Amino acid sequence: MSVYARMKRRAVLACGLSLVGLAPLAHADQGDGAPKTAPELLAKLSTLSGLEATFVETKQLALLRMPLRSEGTLYYMRPGHLLREVNHPKSSRVLITPDRLELRDEQGVRTMDLRSRPDVKLFVEAFIKVLAGDHAALVKVFDIQFAPAALASGQAPAPETSGWVLTLTPNAPPLNQLVRKLTLKGSGYAVDRIEVLETKGDSSITELKVKAVNRIFTDQEKQTLFGIVPPPPGN
Amino acid sequence: MKPSLALFLLLVGCSPIPATPPSKSAQSAVGALRPPSQLGADFQWRQQVTAEWPSGTQTFDAVLSKEGTSLLLVGLGPMDTPGFVLRVDEAGALSVDNHTGKPIPFDPKFVLLDVQRTFYPWFARPLERGQRNVTAGGESVTEFWLNNRLLKRTFERPSAKTSGKVIVSYEGWADGHRAPRKAVLTNGWYGYTLTIETLDQSDVSP
Numbered sequence: 497m498s499v500y501a502r503m504k505r506r507a508v509l510a511c512g513l514s515l516v517g518l519a520p521l522a523h524a525d526q527g528d529g530a531p532k533t534a535p536e537l538l539a540k541l542s543t544l545s546g547l548e549a550t551f552v553e554t555k556q557l558a559l560l561r562m563p564l565r566s567e568g569t570l571y572y573m574r575p576g577h578l579l580r581e582v583n584h585p586k587s588s589r590v591l592i593t594p595d596r597l598e599l600r601d602e603q604g605v606r607t608m609d610l611r612s613r614p615d616v617k618l619f620v621e622a623f624i625k626v627l628a629g630d631h632a633a634l635v636k637v638f639d640i641q642f643a644p645a646a647l648a649s650g651q652a653p654a655p656e657t658s659g660w661v662l663t664l665t666p667n668a669p670p671l672n673q674l675v676r677k678l679t680l681k682g683s684g685y686a687v688d689r690i691e692v693l694e695t696k697g698d699s700s701i702t703e704l705k706v707k708a709v710n711r712i713f714t715d716q717e718k719q720t721l722f723g724i725v726p727p728p729p730g731n
Numbered sequence: 732m733k734p735s736l737a738l739f740l741l742l743v744g745c746s747p748i749p750a751t752p753p754s755k756s757a758q759s760a761v762g763a764l765r766p767p768s769q770l771g772a773d774f775q776w777r778q779q780v781t782a783e784w785p786s787g788t789q790t791f792d793a794v795l796s797k798e799g800t801s802l803l804l805v806g807l808g809p810m811d812t813p814g815f816v817l818r819v820d821e822a823g824a825l826s827v828d829n830h831t832g833k834p835i836p837f838d839p840k841f842v843l844l845d846v847q848r849t850f851y852p853w854f855a856r857p858l859e860r861g862q863r864n865v866t867a868g869g870e871s872v873t874e875f876w877l878n879n880r881l882l883k884r885t886f887e888r889p890s891a892k893t894s895g896k897v898i899v900s901y902e903g904w905a906d907g908h909r910a911p912r913k914a915v916l917t918n919g920w921y922g923y924t925l926t927i928e929t930l931d932q933s934d935v936s937p
Contacts (some may be wrong), residue, residue, distance in 0.1 A: 555811045559803065560796055561935045562775045564811045585930035586779055586792070590809060599809055602790055 530658030530684055534631065534642035537662065540685050541629030546711035547572040549704045558697035570704075572627060573713055577722040592620060593722065626664075637671060638664040638678075645681060659683045762868030764823040764843055765851060767802035773935040776910050784923040795846065798935060804846060806831075819843055845925060848886055849899050849914050857881070880904045881911075888920075895919030908932055 531537035549570050554563040568582035576594040581587075588601040597608040597620065610617040625633040634640060645659030662680040666672035672695075679691040690702040718724040774797050781790040791814075792807040800821035806814040808831075816828040817839045827839050853865060858876040865872050869890065875883040881904075886897040896919050903912025910929040917924045 557805070557811075557813060559805060559813065559816060560775060560794060561773075561798060562796075562933050564777065564794070564807075565931070566811065585777060588809065601809070 531642075531660065534640045534662060537642065537660070537685065538629040538631040538634070541627075543629075544710050545574055546708075546713060547706070548708040548711045549706045551702050551704050553700055553702045555700040556698065569707075571711070571713075571721050573711070573718070573722060575628060577724070578627065579721050591722065598723070634664070637666060637668065639667045640664055645683070762844065762870060764819050764825060764840065765847055766800065766821045766823065767797050767819055768800050768821060770797045770802065770851060771909075773798050773937060774909060775933050775935050776929050777931040779928045779930055781926040781928075782923060783926075795850070796935075799937070802843075802846075804843065817843060845916055845918075848884065848897060849916055849925075849927065850910065853884070909934075 531540065547570065551568060551570055553566045555566070556563040565585075566582050567584040568580065571577075571579040571581070576592070578592045580590045582589070586602075588599070591598040591600070593610075595609065595611045597610060599606045610620065625637070631640075641661075641663040643661050643663075645661050660682060662682075664678040664680075666675050666677075674695055676693040676695050679693075680687050681689040681691070686706065688704055690704070691699065692702075693699045713721065715726040719726060774795075776795045778793050778795060779790060780793055781788060792811075794803070794805040794807065796803040796805070802819040804817040806816075808814045814829075814831045815835060816830075818826045818828075820826075825840055825843065827835065829835055853867065853872045853874065854863065857879055858874065859879050860877050862873060862875050864874075869888060871885075871887045871889055873885045873887075874881060881901050883901065884899040886899075897916065898919065899914055899916045901911040901914050905912070908929075910932050912929060914927045914929075915924065916927070
C-alpha cells in the first residue's frame with residue numbers, strides 16, 4: 497500500500513471518528529444507574545431515538561504544538577442520520593445518512609452517494625454500529641473493554657460512582673492500521689468525553705454536553721437537519 | 732478502505748490550490764525565502780484563505796505555525812485533517828508533503844513568498860505613522876502606518892519586466908494579537924487576490 501493511500505485512509509478515518517464519534521452514546525439517560533458491562537451499555541443505547549448535544553473538539557495533530565479547537569452541535573437520529581454542525585472557528589456541516597455523505601461549507605455543497613461506493617459505505621457503517629448500540633457487530637471490528645472509571649485509572653472503585661470507561665481497539669485492517677484506540681468516558685448511560693488516538697500520533701478529544709436526551713425530531717427538523725423530505729399529505 | 736472518501740474530503744472539501752494558478756514559469760521569478768527565526772517568537776495561527784483569480788475562487792483552512800527555526804503551513808481539509816504541509820527551515824530550504832493525492836499546481840515557494848510578504852517584518856521596528864521604504868530581494872517594499880498599526884504594504888520590482896505591484900492591506904489589528912484579523916494580498920503581477928482571515932492565534936511557549 498502506498499504512503500498516499502495510507503494517508504487518505506487516515507483522513508477518512510479521522511473524519512469518520514470525529515464525525516460519528518460515538519457521540520450519540522451521550523443521549524442515553526443519565527439517571528438510570530450505571531451499566532455494568534459493555535453489552536448492557538450498548539443495549540440501552542439501541543433503544544434510544546436521537547440526540548442533540550453541543551461539543552468542543554480539541555484535535556492534536558502531531559505536526560503542531562497547539563491543538564485545533566472546534567465547537568458545534570451534533571444531531572443524531574436513528575437509524576443512521578448524523579449531522580455535525582460546526583459554528584467555531586467557522587461554519588460547516590457534515591451530514592451522514594444511510595446512503596450519502598454530504599459536506600456543506602462556504603464553498604457550497606458536495607455529496608458522495610454511498611450506495612455507489614460500497615467500500616466507503618462499509619467504513620462509515622462500522623461507526624454507525626456504535627450509534628446503534630450494535631454490540632454484536634462491534635465485536636467483529638473492535639476488541640471491547642469496559643471498566644469502572646476509577647478502576648480504569650488504576651484506583652479503587654468507589655461504590656457510589658457510576659463512571660465508566662469503554663475502550664474500543666480495532667482488531668483488523670483497515671481500522672487497526674489507522675486507529676490505535678477509541679476511549680469513551682461517561683457516567684450512568686451518558687458519555688461526556690471521547691478520545692481518539694490514531695496510529696500516527698494524531699489524537700482528538702471531544703467533550704459533549706447533551707442538550708436533549710432521547711431527542712425526537714419534527715418533520716420540519718428532519719427536513720432542515722437531515723434533508724428528509726416528508727411524504728405528501730395523504731400518504 | 733479506498734481513498735475515494737478522503738479524496739472527496741481533502742480535494743473537494745479542501746481544494747487548497749486554485750485550479751488556474753499563475754504559470755510556474757511566472758512563479759520562477761520570485762525571490763528567496765527568509766529564515767523563520769526572523770518572524771520572532773513562536774506562534775500558531777489558524778487561518779481561512781480565499782484565493783480569487785479571473786476564472787474562479789477557492790477557500791481553504793490552514794494553520795501557519797512558526798516554531799524555532801521552522802515555519803509550517805498546513806492546509807486543512809474538513810474535520811481538520813491535514814491536506815498538504817509546506818515547511819521552511821532556517822536555511823530557506825522548502826519541503827512539501829502532499830496528502831491530497833493530486834499534484835500541487837502552484838510552486839509551494841510561491842505560496843510561502845506570499846506568506847512572507849504578508850506576515851514577515853520588513854523593518855526592525857514598528858512605525859507610529861507615515862510611510863517608509865526598503866529594497867529587499869530585488870523588490871521595493873513600502874509600508875504605510877497609522878496609530879502604530881500597519882495599514883498597507885506594497886511590493887514592486889523596478890528592474891523586472893513584470894508590471895504592476897503586490898499590495899497587502901491589513902485590518903482588524905487588536906492589542907495582544909500579532910496577526911491582523913484580515914489581510915488582503917492583491918498580486919498585480921499575476922492577477923490574483925488572497926484574503927487571509929486569522930481565526931485563532933496563539934503564542935507558543937518555547
